[in-house]
Amino acid sequence: MNYDMPLYRPPSEAYSMIFQVTLGCSHNRCKFCYMYKTKRFRIRGIDAIRKEIEYVAKQGYEFDKVFLADGDALVIKTDTMLQILRLIRDNFPFVKRVSAYANPSNILLKSEEELKSISDAGLRMLYIGIESGDDEILKLIDKGADSAEITESIKKAKRTGFQTSATVILGLGGRERTVQHCRNTARLVNEAHPDYLSLLTLMLGPFEDEYRKSLGGRWSPLGPVETLVEIRDIIKDISVKGIVFRTNHASNYLPLKGTISEDKNRLIKILNSAIERPEDAPLKPEFLRGL
């Protein structure tokens, strides 16, 4: 496969066959995100996609999941998406799940009937960036959706047959907005009730100054312990049950897993102990963190 690099996928899609049905991200404006800045967004033609699917089918590879890249494959028109999903089903009848990243606006712009037809055709999991539940932060980062729209997009996806995996970025509001980031993110999660929740840690590298400027100069990065405090403060306010929770992304200092709110006390205990004695905690060294 000749992928158009860079190529990103969620950690849980590590063993999935990836087809790039779009290149880049149709939004591509989030201030903290540099994933697709080198790419001009476009939707690939159905003939090129069909050729790739048929090529892979001839190779006899084994896989049971397919991930549709790049940044928001759900932006594709419903008819075309249904064609792609039909090609996948016909060529790989053994595939158990197809998934993709989706922006809140991709979901809100489609009707419930369209979304239902897409989930019925096999696209079962949507990875949706919440980033933060705080409207001030969402506006500053130019997410393109406020907390009410993000909440409704997750609820609508669930109503129409999708599993939803939401991501939040620790440190997005910096020290200056950490309290509102945690409080409002927990509120959004309680309202939207995604099936999965992953917390990632902000990594800006050489773009730190640019990001600070875009947040009006009022932003300073969190240290490792402060990011653990954010994890704790987000999960302590989540009261809904049955959310599969992970901090296994490469950007995180401490990998955690559990179900919230069921495992909340156990996770908070681990976090409190790491916050009090970080020197004894298995925190990932800076040089091992990455995207």
Ligand code: SF4
């Ligand atoms: S919508 Fe997602 S991929 Fe696109 S710019 Fe924002 S964070 Fe990056």
